[in-house]
Structure formats: structure tokens, C-alpha cells
Amino acid sequence: MIGKSFRRDDAADGGQAKGFDDYELRLGDVMRGERATMGKSLLDVQRELKIKASYIAAIENADPSAFDTPGFIAGYVRSYARYLNMDPDETFASFCKESGFATAHGMSAQASSLKPKSGEPAVGPLGKNIFSESSTPFIPAGEAVLSQIEPRAIGSVLVLIALIGGLGYGGWTVLQEVQKVQFAPVEQTPVVVSDLDPLAGASNAIQTSDALAGFDAPSAEALDRLYRPQALDVPVLVARDAPISTLAPGSIGALVPEVRTEPAVNFANAALPERAAPPVQVVEPPVPEVQLVAVRPAWVRVRAADGTVIFEGVMEPGQNFVVPATEEPATLRVGESGAMYFAVNGVHYGPVGERGVVTSNVSLTPESLTAAYTVADLTADDDLAEIVNVAEVQADE
Numbered sequence: 001m002i003g004k005s006f007r008r009d010d011a012a013d014g015g016q017a018k019g020f021d022d023y024e025l026r027l028g029d030v031m032r033g034e035r036a037t038m039g040k041s042l043l044d045v046q047r048e049l050k051i052k053a054s055y056i057a058a059i060e061n062a063d064p065s066a067f068d069t070p071g072f073i074a075g076y077v078r079s080y081a082r083y084l085n086m087d088p089d090e091t092f093a094s095f096c097k098e099s100g101f102a103t104a105h106g107m108s109a110q111a112s113s114l115k116p117k118s119g120e121p122a123v124g125p126l127g128k129n130i131f132s133e134s135s136t137p138f139i140p141a142g143e144a145v146l147s148q149i150e151p152r153a154i155g156s157v158l159v160l161i162a163l164i165g166g167l168g169y170g171g172w173t174v175l176q177e178v179q180k181v182q183f184a185p186v187e188q189t190p191v192v193v194s195d196l197d198p199l200a201g202a203s204n205a206i207q208t209s210d211a212l213a214g215f216d217a218p219s220a221e222a223l224d225r226l227y228r229p230q231a232l233d234v235p236v237l238v239a240r241d242a243p244i245s246t247l248a249p250g251s252i253g254a255l256v257p258e259v260r261t262e263p264a265v266n267f268a269n270a271a272l273p274e275r276a277a278p279p280v281q282v283v284e285p286p287v288p289e290v291q292l293v294a295v296r297p298a299w300v301r302v303r304a305a306d307g308t309v310i311f312e313g314v315m316e317p318g319q320n321f322v323v324p325a326t327e328e329p330a331t332l333r334v335g336e337s338g339a340m341y342f343a344v345n346g347v348h349y350g351p352v353g354e355r356g357v358v359t360s361n362v363s364l365t366p367e368s369l370t371a372a373y374t375v376a377d378l379t380a381d382d383d384l385a386e387i388v389n390v391a392e393v394q395a396d397e
Contacts, residue, residue, distance in 0.1 A: 027060075027062060027091065028060035028061055030086075031081075031084060038084070042056050042057060045080070045083065049079055051079065054066060055067060055076055059076060059080055062095055062098040062099040063099065064099050070101075073101060074092055077091060078091070078092055289322065289344070290322075290323040290343070290364055290366055290369065291320045291321065291343040292320065292321040292323065292332070292342065293320055293340070293341045293343050293384075293387065294317060294318070294339055294340055294341075295317055295318075295340075295341065295383035295387055296317055296338075296339035296383060297314055297336070298315055298334055298336035298339040298340050299335035299336065300315050300321070300332070300333075300334050300340065301332075301334075302321070302331070302332055303331050303333070304330050305327075305328030306328075310323075310324065317387070318387050323364045329368070330364045331362060331364065332359075332360075332361075333358070333359070333360040333362075334352055334358070336355070336356070337352040337354060337355070338354055338355030338357070340352045342364075344369055344370060348384065348388065349369055349373040349375060349376055350373050
């Protein structure tokens with residue numbers, strides 16, 4: 001019995017045990033390993049190869065149903081294999097072997113677009129949804145509707161609803177209280193009752209007695225006429241301009257005539273005193289005019305009190321210069337004193353000085369000129385006489 005061999009009944013005949021390194025290596029694992037070695041994500045591959053990340057994931061999962069157009073699968077697989085530095089033809093052959101994909105010519109029905117019906121998810125060869133499984137790490141897995149609701153958020157919403165309801169109920173209660181009218185008993189008599197006439201129900205009949213036997217009460221019309229204002233027979237009119245229209249110019253102001261003080265001889269036959277209207281002066285008397293009259297060529301300079309030169313130049317024979325009237329008198333400086341005269345209100349005075357003499361600081365005021373100079377002698381200077389005669393002839397014309 002010891003020498004008998006023992007063998008399990010359920011052991012498979014001819015079975016061979018597998019080692020730790022005896023496993024099936026799929027194309028997707030190799031591609032993902034190469035991509036991880038390069039440090040690239042699906043989005044990086046999409047950005048560099050211009051191929052959708054979902055197509056890259058479908059190539060790694062050997063899922064040809066994820067492609068819209070099967071005719072482009074061979075190009076996508078070969079491009080991705082070149083990107084991973086793998087043999088394109090060998091990679092495409094492995095993809096076709098694992099996925100069962102067969103190349104079809106361009107006119108066949110298999111080469112046309114394969115789009116799932118509306119509402120049907122994209123299902124891979126293993127019956128999985130390629131967009132919700134973990135094999136596509138760039139797309140998060142779908143979550144249930146209730147898993148997205150947090151209990152704390154529900155509590156916060158309930159508290160907010162309760163707060164809004166409390167505020168609304170409080171405002172509605174306050175509005176109702178404001179609009180409510182309440183009556184409270186008071187000691188003051190209402191105004192309507194106090195205005196009632198206490199004698200409204202009494203009779204107007206006069207209780208006659210022996211003292212009022214012969215008294216006749218006046219009628220209501222007579223009492224009304226008694227207290228009514230009397231109407232005026234002639235209306236009183238007051239002119240609006242009465243204060244102005246009633247003024248007499250000859251009774252007030254500067255136009256009042258002077259009364260003569262001559263006594264009357266016969267008071268019985270004496271007439272009213274005559275009134276003479278005085279002259280009315282409305283302007284100031286004319287200011288005396290001072291002119292410089294040159295009978296021969298002479299240099300003249302007229303300077304104002306502040307030093308400003310009013311006139312300076314050579315005056316020719318017969319030329320006149322009117323001296324302006326200023327508050328401070330102007331002064332005269334003349335080079336030929338014997339050729340210059342003054343005309344004060346049409347009367348000639350002078351000459352200023354002897355012939356060939358320079359005269360300065362002559363005050364040009366009528367008072368100083370009439371006091372310092374005498375009236376000019378027309379017979380002593382023929383040139384002056386000729387200029388005066390010509391001026392008189394022009395004035396007569």
C-alpha cells in the first residue's frame with residue numbers, strides 16, 4: 001500500500017501548470033505602457049495627433065464600434081502606432097485579431113458610418129459603455145442623480161424656505177393690523193352730537209302773557225333788511241392815477257411864480273398880485289473856452305497836470321487849438337511867444353511874450369489868463385487883425 005501512487009480524480013489529464021509570467025499580453029496594455037513611458041495623456045495625444053481622445057481609448061481597448069467611420073480605423077491605428085514608435089502593420093494586425101475587425105473596401109456597407117440609434121449608448125465588444133467605464137480615465141464615470149445631492153444642502157434649503165415663509169407671514173400680519181379699525185370709548189362728546197341744536201324740537205310760538213299783550217314781533221324780512229348793508233345810490237370811483245393827475249405844476253417845485261411885494265393903494269379895488277414865472281435853469285452855465293491862436297509859425301507843447309503831452313507841434317498862421325477842460329489846469333510851452341495869443345470865450349488876450357522868446361509853464365485857465373494878460377490890441381499886430389477879421393466874416397456867413 002505504501003508503494004501505491006496517489007492521483008487526484010478531478011485532475012485533468014495532460015494539464016500543464018502556468019507560471020507567474022505566463023499571461024496573455026494584449027495590444028492595449030502595450031500601447032498604454034508605451035504612452036505612460038512617454039508621459040503622455042489621452043488629451044496630449046489628441047492635441048498632437050489631431051485624433052479624438054475617445055478614438056485613442058477605443059484603439060487601446062480594441063473597440064472598433066466607437067468609430068463613426070470604420071474606413072478610418074486603419075489610418076488611426078497606424079498613426080497612433082507610429083506615435084508610440086511601434087510597427088504600424090504589426091500593430092494593425094494585432095488590433096484586427098483582438099477586435100475581430102476586417103478591412104472593407106470603400107463601397108461596401110461596412111465602410112459607411114456606424115452610428116448608434118438615438119438613445120442607445122456606445123457599446124464595446126465586451127458589452128461595456130466606453131464613456132462610463134474606467135478604461136477611459138479622461139471621462140469621469142456617470143453618477144446617480146441622488147448621489148449628487150448633499151444632505152447639508154437640503155437642510156440649508158429648508159431653513160431658507162422657512163425663513164422666507166416667516167418673513168412673509170410677519171409682513172402679512174403687520175399689514176392686517178395696520179388696516180384694522182378699532183373703536184375705543186372716550187369721555188369726549190362726538191363732534192356730530194355737540195353740533196346739534198338743543199332747541200330744534202321746540203315750537204316757535206310765543207307764549208303770550210299780560211305784559212306782551214300789545215307787542216308785535218318784527219318779521220324776518222324786516223330784521224334781514226335792518227342788518228343788511230345799505231346800497232349806495234352813486235358808486236364811488238377812485239382814479240388809479242389820482243395822485244399824479246391832481247398835481248399842479250404851478251403850485252410846487254421850481255415852476256412856482258414869485259409874488260410881487262408891491263402894496264396895493266386901494267384895498268377895495270385892489271387886484272390879485274401878479275405872479276411872474278422865474279426862468280428855469282436846467283443845465284450848468286457854459287465852461288469858458290480857451291483856445292490857442294497862432295498868427296505866425298510857432299512850436300507849441302501843451303502838457304497835462306500828470307505830465308501827459310496833450311499837443312505838441314508847429315502851429316501855422318490862423319491855426320487854433322482848443323484846450324480841453326480838465327480838473328487840473330494844463331501848462332503851455334511855446335518857442336515863439338510873440339506869435340501866440342489866447343482866445344477866452346471869443347476875446348483875444350496876449351501875446352504870450354516878446355518875439356523870439358521861449359515861454360514855459362503858462363497855466364491855461366480862464367482866470368489865470370484874464371488876470372495875467374490884457375486884451376490884445378489889433379492895431380499893434382496886423383497878422384492878428386487879419387485872422388480876427390477872417391473869423392468874423394466866416395461867423396457872419
